[in-house]
Amino acid sequence: MKAIQMTRDKSVTLGLLIVAFLILALLPQFTSGYLVTLLIDILKFAVLTVAWVVFSGPTGYMSLATAAFYGLGFYIAAVFSGTVPFPLLIMLAGASAFVVALGVGALTLRLRGVYFAIFTFALVLLVQNVVLEVERVVTQTRGRFVETVSTEGVYYAILIVFFLTILAAMLIRRSRYGLALQSIGEYEEAAAHSGINVVWTKVLTFATSAVFMGMAGAIIATRRTYIDPYIAFNLNTSFLPVLMAMFGGMGNLVGPVLGAALFTYIGEILLTRFPDLYMLIFGVVLIVSILFMPNGVLGLAQGVWRKMRGGGHAPS
Amino acid sequence: MIAFRDIFITGLLLGGIFALVSVGLTLQYGVARVLNVAHGEFIMVGAFMTFWLLGSANLNPLLSVAITGPVAFIMGFILHKTLFRRLMDTSPSLDIFEGKSLLASFGLLYVVQNLARIIWGSDVEGYNFLNSTVTAAQIPLNRLVALAFVVVLGGAFYFFLARTRLGKAIRASAQSPTTAELMGVDIRNVLAICFGLGLGLAAIAGSLLSTLFAIQTSIGLGYTVIAMVVVVMGGLGSITGAMIGGIILGLVSSTVTFFHPSLTMIAYYVIFIVLLLARPKGIMGK
Numbered sequence: 001m002k003a004i005q006m007t008r009d010k011s012v013t014l015g016l017l018i019v020a021f022l023i024l025a026l027l028p029q030f031t032s033g034y035l036v037t038l039l040i041d042i043l044k045f046a047v048l049t050v051a052w053v054v055f056s057g058p059t060g061y062m063s064l065a066t067a068a069f070y071g072l073g074f075y076i077a078a079v080f081s082g083t084v085p086f087p088l089l090i091m092l093a094g095a096s097a098f099v100v101a102l103g104v105g106a107l108t109l110r111l112r113g114v115y116f117a118i119f120t121f122a123l124v125l126l127v128q129n130v131v132l133e134v135e136r137v138v139t140q141t142r143g144r145f146v147e148t149v150s151t152e153g154v155y156y157a158i159l160i161v162f163f164l165t166i167l168a169a170m171l172i173r174r175s176r177y178g179l180a181l182q183s184i185g186e187y188e189e190a191a192a193h194s195g196i197n198v199v200w201t202k203v204l205t206f207a208t209s210a211v212f213m214g215m216a217g218a219i220i221a222t223r224r225t226y227i228d229p230y231i232a233f234n235l236n237t238s239f240l241p242v243l244m245a246m247f248g249g250m251g252n253l254v255g256p257v258l259g260a261a262l263f264t265y266i267g268e269i270l271l272t273r274f275p276d277l278y279m280l281i282f283g284v285v286l287i288v289s290i291l292f293m294p295n296g297v298l299g300l301a302q303g304v305w306r307k308m309r310g311g312g313h314a315p316s
Numbered sequence: 317m318i319a320f321r322d323i324f325i326t327g328l329l330l331g332g333i334f335a336l337v338s339v340g341l342t343l344q345y346g347v348a349r350v351l352n353v354a355h356g357e358f359i360m361v362g363a364f365m366t367f368w369l370l371g372s373a374n375l376n377p378l379l380s381v382a383i384t385g386p387v388a389f390i391m392g393f394i395l396h397k398t399l400f401r402r403l404m405d406t407s408p409s410l411d412i413f414e415g416k417s418l419l420a421s422f423g424l425l426y427v428v429q430n431l432a433r434i435i436w437g438s439d440v441e442g443y444n445f446l447n448s449t450v451t452a453a454q455i456p457l458n459r460l461v462a463l464a465f466v467v468v469l470g471g472a473f474y475f476f477l478a479r480t481r482l483g484k485a486i487r488a489s490a491q492s493p494t495t496a497e498l499m500g501v502d503i504r505n506v507l508a509i510c511f512g513l514g515l516g517l518a519a520i521a522g523s524l525l526s527t528l529f530a531i532q533t534s535i536g537l538g539y540t541v542i543a544m545v546v547v548v549m550g551g552l553g554s555i556t557g558a559m560i561g562g563i564i565l566g567l568v569s570s571t572v573t574f575f576h577p578s579l580t581m582i583a584y585y586v587i588f589i590v591l592l593l594a595r596p597k598g599i600m601g602k
Binding site: 060062107108111113114115117118119121122123125126129130133136235239242243246276277279280282283284285286287290291 | 399419552588
């Protein structure tokens with residue numbers, strides 16, 4: 001009985017996913033340019049947030065290295081743009097992010113708690129400064145130019161990467177790896193004692209999540225004609241996915257996507273209405289959402305729903 | 317030889333300022349458990365308040381410390397009582413609280429930096445203060461004055477922690493908040509005081525920095541990173557460690573800057589990363 005229920009749940013989710021994909025894929029044929037541009041932004045943050053949740057959600061290791069892998073994608077795009085076709089460029093960025101993350105993870109994932117957060121925070125700034133210095137000495141410039149791709153091309157690329165990210169996240173969640181990650185987050189020593197290769201599981205998942213960050217970077221880089229280390233390795237790129245995940249709630253995969261969509265949209269409105277006060281209001285929104293929504297928007301909605309139905313019955 | 321002497325004196329001075337900044341951060345993280353990434357922004361606020369007081373009221377930059385420090389202390393005290401206290405009460409575990417307070421302080425960074433930009437603009441500002449040299453040694457007078465100031469202030473703060481009742485309560489809370497509370501320490505106030513003291517020290521360091529270097533509303537983050545390096549170097553939560561670490565990093569900074577100025581930032585990060593990997597507990601860590 002339970003098995004049937006589960007397969008039905010699975011096929012419903014898969015069906016919904018396919019419908020969503022079709023709607024999003026056909027959208028550029030019917031709508032204006034602005035909506036597509038906005039969707040590119042939303043999908044970008046959805047990729048980063050879901051990829052971040054894949055590793056940091058279950059394990060509780062707060063990674064602030066997102067900007068490092070995303071920025072790496074930027075630079076792969078800048079270095080190889082024009083010489084390599086677009087799809088290959090994206091794959092190249094994903095592969096290099098994987099390799100770099102494997103190295104970083106192997107070095108640092110023995111750090112626990114806040115040390116890991118501090119380390120990854122510093123890593124972004126280190127890479128930024130090293131790239132700045134290398135460019136200054138070697139190429140004697142500060143930035144680079146990237147060959148642009150049509151808006152539609154970018155849209156489809158980020159859409160495909162988005163669905164790959166979701167698919168990977170779902171597969172990891174439901175596999176043995178997902179359970180292993182969950183148990184690492186709950187009690188790492190116990191996980192190690194029950195036969196999980198803790199280090200390998202953490203490093204491999206960390207590197208897998210970096211693939212999508214790198215790919216997103218390479219795609220979005222083509223939206224800009226000019227990039228420099230400050231644009232590529234921006235700390236906002238590290239912090240925003242964390243906030244979006246918290247804003248949406250990390251209990252399932254809908255939360256992070258919803259969080260990314262809402263947060264990006266709010267940011268967009270603020271940016272157009274109050275260009276001067278944008279960052280200030282954004283800061284206030286961050287603080288308020290951390291303060292008053294400990295379980296994210298989805299958690300808030302569920303709480304309200306439960307109250308409306310009268311009483312705090314646990315779901316049966 | 318003269319170069320060596322200059323490197324040494326500049327290093328000590330920078331080290332003293334770094335030590336003030338880092339003791340501030342270690343009070344916030346080690347005791348109040350908030351890894352405040354907005355710490356450097358209060359250095360910037362201190363620097364700009366001093367600059368503004370000099371311009372509008374012609375107040376001596378060294379005397380303005382008596383205003384910038386307490387103002388930042390009050391801001392910190394209120395911030396902890398409202399924002400971080402609430403986070404602490406709603407977080408189910410210390411790990412979650414640490415994560416959330418890190419994110420909240422990132423929001424704070426935005427708010428403080430952008431308020432400052434609205435008030436003071438984003439230009440580079442600066443003023444001349446005691447920049448005549450001491451004739452025999454050719455060392456700028458402002459550096460010597462600032463150095464003396466840092467030494468006195470550091471000594472006074474150390475005395476406060478070592479000898480006074482409140483200092484003892486702070487040290488006890490750093491070791492174990494629960495036990496401290498059981499021994500009758502008013503933990504809620506002590507945590508807020510620690511957070512306030514941290515910001516107060518940052519603002520005072522900012523006031524001193526403004527007598528030495530040009531200032532800008534975007535300087536904060538660089539100093540936050542320096543403070544993090546020093547705090548990890550000294551051992552999270554160790555006040556003596558932060559003082560020693562600050563002076564070491566100051567000497568490293570002045571040496572690297574003398575030979576290759578553009579590598580200073582990279583040197584900080586390299587030291588930081590090597591340290592985290594080799595000895596994450598820090599110099600004074602247990």
